Amino acid sequence: SQQGEEDPQALSIQEGENATMNCSYKTSINNLQWYRQNSGRGLVHLILIRSNEREKHSGRLRVTLDTSKKSSSLLITASRAADTASYFCATDPFGGSARQLTFGSGTQLTVLP
Amino acid sequence: NAGVTQTPKFQVLKTGQSMTLQCAQDMNHEYMSWYRQDPGMGLRLIHYSVGAGITDQGEVPNGYNVSRSTTEDFPLRLLSAAPSQTSVYFCASSYTAATSLYGYTFGSGTRLTVV
Numbered sequence: 453s454q455q456g457e458e459d460p461q462a463l464s465i466q467e468g469e470n471a472t473m474n475c476s477y478k479t480s481i482n483n484l485q486w487y488r489q490n491s492g493r494g495l496v497h498l499i500l501i502r503s504n505e506r507e508k509h510s511g512r513l514r515v516t517l518d519t520s521k522k523s524s525s526l527l528i529t530a531s532r533a534a535d536t537a538s539y540f541c542a543t544d545p546f547g548g549s550a551r552q553l554t555f556g557s558g559t560q561l562t563v564l565p
Numbered sequence: 566n567a568g569v570t571q572t573p574k575f576q577v578l579k580t581g582q583s584m585t586l587q588c589a590q591d592m593n594h595e596y597m598s599w600y601r602q603d604p605g606m607g608l609r610l611i612h613y614s615v616g617a618g619i620t621d622q623g624e625v626p627n628g629y630n631v632s633r634s635t636t637e638d639f640p641l642r643l644l645s646a647a648p649s650q651t652s653v654y655f656c657a658s659s660y661t662a663a664t665s666l667y668g669y670t671f672g673s674g675t676r677l678t679v680v
Contacts, residue, residue, distance in 0.1 A: 485668050494655055497668030551596055551662050552623060555608040
């Protein structure tokens with residue numbers, strides 16, 4: 453079963469614009485992570501936000517977490533063509549016996565030059 | 566370069582055949598796992614290991630076996646391939662099995678087709 457669900461499923465923007473992707477999840481979590489996947493490649497870890505954090509920054513990435521709404525957002529500022537990829541949120545469920553990261557189905561981001 | 570290495574990158578199997586997907590990491594990571602990725606379904610956990618000699622099932626373990634005899638290697642065995650196992654398989658590792666600390670490092674994947 454999928455814990456995280458991304459929205460929108462697909463997003464197309466112009467280079468230089470900001471891109472916002474959302475993730476909703478169902479159960480309590482220890483942390484939430486965002487990954488990027490370029491076409492035909494493996495996933496790359498972008499950022500991890502813990503359940504007691506509300507916002508985190510890494511370069512052009514900004515992630516927010518609202519545990520009361522069970523949602524997170526990933527903002528990519530000043531997007532570039534190289535940001536074209538699929539983006540996945542993944543949740544680390546609270547209370548698990550070991551790590552079982554659960555991934556959503558992803559948002560396909562296309563940045564047009 | 567340090568990382569997670571998966572072999573082969575592509576494989577075509579006939580229904581009923583068996584094979585082993587290899588995964589090796591050189592980062593001394595404690596935790597290793599296998600996911601499959603199908604269109605529109607994200608990644609689903611097959612099996613995982615929190616250390617040498619310790620493995621457990623994930624969400625979709627049927628038809629797959631794993632073992633972890635060393636820290637570095639975590640092979641995935643398909644016992645009798647079925648068309649439903651056509652997918653892209655990813656191996657992922659993490660420094661620790663503890664939560665709330667580290668993200669995963671992924672391999673580049675194995676694209677498997679069962680005919």
